Amino acid sequence: MSIDDPNSYSLGSFFLALASIFIVGKIVSSLFVKYKQPEVLGELIAGVLLGILGLIPLYGELGYDFFHLLSEVGVAILLFEIGLETDLDDLINVGLPSLIVGIIGVVAPFGLGYFTVYTLADLNFVSFGSETAQFLTALTIGATLTATSVGITARVLSELGKLKSTEAKVVLGAAVIDDVLGLIILAVISGIISTSSISGTSDISISSTEILIISAKAFGFLILAILLGNLFTKKLFIFIYNLKARGSLLLGALAYTFIFAYLAQFAGLAPIIGAFAAGLLLAKTNQKDLIEDRLKPVADVFIPIFFIMVGSAVDITAFNPFIKENIAVIILALVLFVVAIIGKVISGIGAYKLNVNKLVIGIGMIPRGEVGLIFASMGLVSGVLTKSEYSALTIMVMLTTFIAPPLLYKFFRDK
Amino acid sequence: MSIDDPNSYSLGSFFLALASIFIVGKIVSSLFVKYKQPEVLGELIAGVLLGILGLIPLYGELGYDFFHLLSEVGVAILLFEIGLETDLDDLINVGLPSLIVGIIGVVAPFGLGYFTVYTLADLNFVSFGSETAQFLTALTIGATLTATSVGITARVLSELGKLKSTEAKVVLGAAVIDDVLGLIILAVISGIISTSSISGTSDISISSTEILIISAKAFGFLILAILLGNLFTKKLFIFIYNLKARGSLLLGALAYTFIFAYLAQFAGLAPIIGAFAAGLLLAKTNQKDLIEDRLKPVADVFIPIFFIMVGSAVDITAFNPFIKENIAVIILALVLFVVAIIGKVISGIGAYKLNVNKLVIGIGMIPRGEVGLIFASMGLVSGVLTKSEYSALTIMVMLTTFIAPPLLYKFFRDK
Numbered sequence: 001m002s003i004d005d006p007n008s009y010s011l012g013s014f015f016l017a018l019a020s021i022f023i024v025g026k027i028v029s030s031l032f033v034k035y036k037q038p039e040v041l042g043e044l045i046a047g048v049l050l051g052i053l054g055l056i057p058l059y060g061e062l063g064y065d066f067f068h069l070l071s072e073v074g075v076a077i078l079l080f081e082i083g084l085e086t087d088l089d090d091l092i093n094v095g096l097p098s099l100i101v102g103i104i105g106v107v108a109p110f111g112l113g114y115f116t117v118y119t120l121a122d123l124n125f126v127s128f129g130s131e132t133a134q135f136l137t138a139l140t141i142g143a144t145l146t147a148t149s150v151g152i153t154a155r156v157l158s159e160l161g162k163l164k165s166t167e168a169k170v171v172l173g174a175a176v177i178d179d180v181l182g183l184i185i186l187a188v189i190s191g192i193i194s195t196s197s198i199s200g201t202s203d204i205s206i207s208s209t210e211i212l213i214i215s216a217k218a219f220g221f222l223i224l225a226i227l228l229g230n231l232f233t234k235k236l237f238i239f240i241y242n243l244k245a246r247g248s249l250l251l252g253a254l255a256y257t258f259i260f261a262y263l264a265q266f267a268g269l270a271p272i273i274g275a276f277a278a279g280l281l282l283a284k285t286n287q288k289d290l291i292e293d294r295l296k297p298v299a300d301v302f303i304p305i306f307f308i309m310v311g312s313a314v315d316i317t318a319f320n321p322f323i324k325e326n327i328a329v330i331i332l333a334l335v336l337f338v339v340a341i342i343g344k345v346i347s348g349i350g351a352y353k354l355n356v357n358k359l360v361i362g363i364g365m366i367p368r369g370e371v372g373l374i375f376a377s378m379g380l381v382s383g384v385l386t387k388s389e390y391s392a393l394t395i396m397v398m399l400t401t402f403i404a405p406p407l408l409y410k411f412f413r414d415k
Numbered sequence: 416m417s418i419d420d421p422n423s424y425s426l427g428s429f430f431l432a433l434a435s436i437f438i439v440g441k442i443v444s445s446l447f448v449k450y451k452q453p454e455v456l457g458e459l460i461a462g463v464l465l466g467i468l469g470l471i472p473l474y475g476e477l478g479y480d481f482f483h484l485l486s487e488v489g490v491a492i493l494l495f496e497i498g499l500e501t502d503l504d505d506l507i508n509v510g511l512p513s514l515i516v517g518i519i520g521v522v523a524p525f526g527l528g529y530f531t532v533y534t535l536a537d538l539n540f541v542s543f544g545s546e547t548a549q550f551l552t553a554l555t556i557g558a559t560l561t562a563t564s565v566g567i568t569a570r571v572l573s574e575l576g577k578l579k580s581t582e583a584k585v586v587l588g589a590a591v592i593d594d595v596l597g598l599i600i601l602a603v604i605s606g607i608i609s610t611s612s613i614s615g616t617s618d619i620s621i622s623s624t625e626i627l628i629i630s631a632k633a634f635g636f637l638i639l640a641i642l643l644g645n646l647f648t649k650k651l652f653i654f655i656y657n658l659k660a661r662g663s664l665l666l667g668a669l670a671y672t673f674i675f676a677y678l679a680q681f682a683g684l685a686p687i688i689g690a691f692a693a694g695l696l697l698a699k700t701n702q703k704d705l706i707e708d709r710l711k712p713v714a715d716v717f718i719p720i721f722f723i724m725v726g727s728a729v730d731i732t733a734f735n736p737f738i739k740e741n742i743a744v745i746i747l748a749l750v751l752f753v754v755a756i757i758g759k760v761i762s763g764i765g766a767y768k769l770n771v772n773k774l775v776i777g778i779g780m781i782p783r784g785e786v787g788l789i790f791a792s793m794g795l796v797s798g799v800l801t802k803s804e805y806s807a808l809t810i811m812v813m814l815t816t817f818i819a820p821p822l823l824y825k826f827f828r829d830k
Contacts (some may be wrong), residue, residue: 011484011487011680011686012676012677012680012681012686013677014484014487015487015491015673015680015686016673016674016677017486018669018670018673019669019671019677021672022669022670022673023666023670024762025660025666026658026660026663026666026667027656029660030658030659030660030663031662032660039660039828040659042660066481066484069429069481072426073433076430100816146768147723190754202417229463240441243441243442244445244448244449245444245445245447245448246444246454246456246715247441247712247716248441248445250715251438251440251441251715251716252438252441253435253436254433254716255434255438258430258431258433258434259430259431259434260439261427262427262430262431264425265426265427271426271427271430294715295688295712296712296726297662297665297709297711297712297713298661298664298712298713300661300662300666300709301665303664304662304666317526395671
């Protein structure tokens with residue numbers, strides 16, 4: 001007998017859920033690979049299936065269930081792996097184009113989303129009680145449209161063997177910029193919403209000093225992490241490499257990644273930005289190839305869990321056009337989806353000085369992650385968004401996630 | 416920005432906890448390896464340290480926190496790995512000695528524990544209100560002493576490169592027998608306690624039919640799993656090997672393991688017995704070496720978490736002799752510890768027909784896992800055990816876990 005009560009139910013069902021994720025994930029994605037489609041799209045769809053079948057149980061009451069935490073480990077390992085294959089100097093070389101792409105990719109969707117709301121109101125498609133309500137809705141929908149989720153694109157670029165391309169570097173750099181800008185927008189919007197909802201006015205309550213502090217903290221983290229990391233990382237990994245215990249190098253690399261993820265969050269950034277920085281730093285160590293080699297099977301286990309969990313969050317019933325209430329939601333979702341694509345695709349022109357496929361860069365910026373959903377749920381909870389608007393935004397986020405992989409395959413795969 | 420609210424606290428602290436486990440685990444165990452001591456003992460002690468420092472936070476409210484579930488995955492992978500390196504035919508060849516070792520290893524500690532309680536009562540070291548209370552305490556303490564936790568021994572045998580030895584096979588076989596017997600004892604004792612506690616009598620309420628059913632289910636699972644598994648596993652893994660998606664073979668092997676773990680629990684056995692059976696079956700496939708190779712880094716990540724979690728469960732304050740109440744508990748614990756060692760070490764004579772190191776087999780049976788603690792906590796909750804008796808049993812379990820690795824190193828390491 002072993003560590004647990006053999007009669008307990010949840011341990012067995014937990015093993016079964018994990019097995020289901022692996023089996024359904026690999027079968028569906030193998031079919032996609034067979035027909036030369038994005039493997040990651042197969043995992044997303046496997047997630048949708050598992051969600052419909054109810055095969056992913058939820059654990060925990062703290063807002064993070066077990067599989068959600070596993071998926072966070074997965075996306076951190078993904079970005080670490082991407083960082084490991086990226087040359088920091090190359091990334092700095094495309095710094096300016098990345099900055100421009102990142103800024104356009106935030107400003108354009110925000111502006112387009114904002115004016116879409118006003119246009120729809122003028123067309124009497126939606127109506128708002130007051131000008132303030134309309135302003136707040138426009139702000140929230142605009143903000144939801146801004147945040148790129150780089151995980152999907154990074155994975156597809158990896159599948160296509162294009163991680164060393166200039167396009168990949170511009171997108172990865174722009175994703176970092178996007179994250180910092182997203183952080184600032186989050187602070188500003190939540191400041192506006194929290195005062196406006198109470199006072200009914202649209203005064204901006206957050207001070208420019210606060211915005212400066214948030215920005216300085218985020219950029220400061222990135223610069224400090226890279227500079228300090230450069231000082232001691234090589235020596236640290238010579239030490240770790242010489243440790244005698246089984247798996248020291250792999251666990252050392254993972255611990256390093258997780259600490260950077262922690263520090264990134266401490267600076268207000270997404271943990272995966274820290275994981276990406278950790279990969280960039282370890283790319284310069286002598287142990288890089290060994291780490292990459294030993295990380296691969298671990299990545300194979302954890303990364304699919306992330307994409308499957310993203311897929312499993314899709315509420316398929318929201319797409320049912322036979323339910324009358326869904327139709328307006330679907331139309332609004334499709335309008336926002338078109339806006340979401342245009343807003344990001346035009347960001348590709350930011351790389352105007354480079355001899356690259358600008359369309360690919362724009363497409364790479366399309367996927368929105370659950371950060372978009374955070375904006376949306378903030379809007380829902382504060383009463384700024386109606387349930388329909390919230391559902392439409394959810395559908396828009398999902399569609400951007402599903403459209404990017406096939407588009408990248410179409411426009412960036414070698415013939 | 417990524418999948419989660421970058422301002423949430425728990426995600427960052429979760430990454431930090433995971434990093435702490437890896438860092439402290441590898442530093443302490445590397446020191447042990449350096450001085451030619453058991454690596455696993457280093458991980459147990461790292462767990463004690465992490466527990467004292469409070470660096471392992473608990474998640475979830477369902478009785479299984481996140482790290483506990485990770486550790487379950489770890490011990491399942493460990494037993495799968497051990498199964499993969501074990502030849503089923505060899506195991507069947509040592510079937511009879513294993514059976515005898517397993518039976519002695521259950522009967523001897525149970526009898527010794529039972530009579531220790533009566534002896535201590537005669538010496539007025541402990542006193543019980545009634546004869547029934549004394550009988551129930553003796554039963555519960557005896558039962559707690561029976562269940563071997565094979566994870567520790569398996570890991571040490573692996574470290575010593577002795578998994579192919581006959582001693583290893585006898586211990587592994589005996590652990591399976593032990594698990595089945597433990598299951599039967601658990602059913603019997605909980606039947607006795609649940610009626611006796613209410614009626615105040617010591618009638619045995621569980622029928623022999625029920626015991627037969629439980630035994631048949633457990634043995635039936637093992638035999639069916641091996642027979643049916645033999646029929647389709649080779650073909651299944653040729654199919655899985657030909658799947659195109661990244662990591663299909665590794666994830667297929669893990670899913671197979673987890674399904675067997677689920678089925679074992681469904682049959683009333685510990686999940687790790689199923690994982691072990693899965694390893695035995697995959698050992699006969701053509702993909703065995705590939706699976707072993709790709710599993711290694713994943714095992715390096717998960718397995719230490721199990722041993723660290725076992726270590727972190729140690730309540731160090733129970734060992735403080737300066738707290739007066741602890742002294743009687745410590746004496747009782749030490750008496751039970753001696754009984755626990757003798758009871759298992761003599762089980763080695765069960766392999767009397769083989770030309771093996773019988774002391775090593777006996778030592779290999781010493782470690783008690785948390786199943787012992789399940790018996791103990793059942794006793795505590797039902798009021799059969801006092802808090803002191805419960806604490807003494809907890810200490811006894813911990814000591815058996817910590818004593819086995821150095822003893823195996825001493826008596827089984829090649830000079």
